[in-house]
Amino acid sequence: MNIAIVCYPTFGGSGVVATELGRALAKKGHQIHFISYNLPVRLEALNDPNIHYHEVNVPDYPLFKYQPYELALSSRLVDVVKIHKVDVLHVHYAIPHAYAAYMAKKMLLDNGIHIPIVTTLHGTDITLVGSHPFYRPAVTFSINHSDRVTAVSESLKEDTLRLFDINKKIEVIPNFIDIDRIKAKGKPCERSLLANKEEKIVTHISNFRPLKRILDVIAVFEGILPKVKSKLMMVGEGPEKSKAMEYVKNKSLQEHVLFLGNSNEIDKILCFSDLFILPSEKESFGLSALEAMAHGVPVISSNAGGIPEVNQHGVTGYLSNIGDTADMTQNALRLLENEKQHNLFKIQAQEQAQRFNINTIVSHYESSYVDAIASIQY
Numbered sequence: 001m002n003i004a005i006v007c008y009p010t011f012g013g014s015g016v017v018a019t020e021l022g023r024a025l026a027k028k029g030h031q032i033h034f035i036s037y038n039l040p041v042r043l044e045a046l047n048d049p050n051i052h053y054h055e056v057n058v059p060d061y062p063l064f065k066y067q068p069y070e071l072a073l074s075s076r077l078v079d080v081v082k083i084h085k086v087d088v089l090h091v092h093y094a095i096p097h098a099y100a101a102y103m104a105k106k107m108l109l110d111n112g113i114h115i116p117i118v119t120t121l122h123g124t125d126i127t128l129v130g131s132h133p134f135y136r137p138a139v140t141f142s143i144n145h146s147d148r149v150t151a152v153s154e155s156l157k158e159d160t161l162r163l164f165d166i167n168k169k170i171e172v173i174p175n176f177i178d179i180d181r182i183k184a185k186g187k188p189c190e191r192s193l194l195a196n197k198e199e200k201i202v203t204h205i206s207n208f209r210p211l212k213r214i215l216d217v218i219a220v221f222e223g224i225l226p227k228v229k230s231k232l233m234m235v236g237e238g239p240e241k242s243k244a245m246e247y248v249k250n251k252s253l254q255e256h257v258l259f260l261g262n263s264n265e266i267d268k269i270l271c272f273s274d275l276f277i278l279p280s281e282k283e284s285f286g287l288s289a290l291e292a293m294a295h296g297v298p299v300i301s302s303n304a305g306g307i308p309e310v311n312q313h314g315v316t317g318y319l320s321n322i323g324d325t326a327d328m329t330q331n332a333l334r335l336l337e338n339e340k341q342h343n344l345f346k347i348q349a350q351e352q353a354q355r356f357n358i359n360t361i362v363s364h365y366e367s368s369y370v371d372a373i374a375s376i377q378y
Helices: 013-027 069-084 094-109 136-144 154-163 179-185 214-224 241-250 266-270 287-294 325-336 339-354 358-375
Strands: 002-006 031-036 051-055 088-092 117-121 148-151 170-172 200-205 230-235 257-261 275-278 299-302 317-320
Touching: 002 013, 002 069, 002 094, 013 031, 013 051, 013 088, 013 117, 013 358, 031 069, 051 069, 069 094, 088 094, 088 358, 094 117, 094 136, 117 136, 117 154, 117 358, 148 154, 148 358, 154 170, 179 358, 200 214, 200 266, 200 287, 214 230, 214 241, 214 275, 214 325, 230 266, 241 257, 266 287, 275 287, 275 325, 287 299, 287 339, 299 325, 317 325, 325 339
Parallel strands: 002 031, 002 088, 031 051, 088 117, 117 148, 148 170, 200 230, 200 275, 230 257, 275 299, 299 317
Antiparallel strands: none
16 A cells, blocks of 8 residues: 555654554555655654655745644645555644645545545644644544544543544554564663663653653652662653753752653663653553563553553552652552562563554554545545
8 A cells, every 4th residue: 555644753652653653564565655844753764665755845934923834734745645646644643634634635636536534643632732622623623524533542532532522433543562673672782871780770751741740750769769779761852851950950869860852762771771650640542651661661650541551550560640659659669679579560561562562553554544445435
């Protein structure tokens, strides 16, 4: 199949999932066309003949206060579909991508081209953007006019049906991890680059938005530090980073907490991590937690959204109520101070991650594409 994938090119979960899915589909022989305003970060280099990138250029017109990205994206989609004879559009995020895809679909109909749309909901487009009264009609319209709709967790599906008047079936296809890629890399770094031999490595990875509760991560680490020598790796960029850095400075924790920024070297950090902390108040799936588990890292998390579908309480880590940093700290110490228990959870985390292996998940998307193409009425 010729498949066009529309996504954000950033470090966020939706962009990572879209990129990894495209790479996996390309390995199976499909022609994949990524369409975005920048090269997706996980593509690194276009060294696969089955992967193509088409940039969306937004002309800067003084007439507009805000440049019309949706209009530019719709026009680019029309061009790519025509030139490359695309079979299906797979858009990640209802707004603006599904909305732009629908406009492209209508423009293509004037040329006798019928293109199906598969829309994958990731979370923010539903729980934050979509739930705002100003955007709700557009989100509802975009979902209901998609040919197939998928959500990355049961929790997100339930939120979508609760918040919007949806008349489309929503299929849950969970996020995934490339287990084979992780196994092939082995141990890619020296542990001493991150921490001393006697120190445990605690990690958090996110986009540092308020809903990630960054200060809760540090509060849990503060409870760990007096009892277990450790370092905290804070990976990512976002609006809460400066506040977190100021807090660390005021608490004189600089030698124990490292802010590493956005990174394409996640494997090099997780391969030696001992614990992963994810105290989010909203999380449609928890992809960063799954990545940690695939490396054998137990997870201390909130019980928000889709996280319990990934992190099994008492098996791969522990779940706590949102904001209960005391309970999270106690659970973290329960593992870090008990080597036998910790090693068991490491094994169980990897076993749980196998359930989300991309080799199993990708076929579900292929079936959605086939169904969407078959559903088009000529």
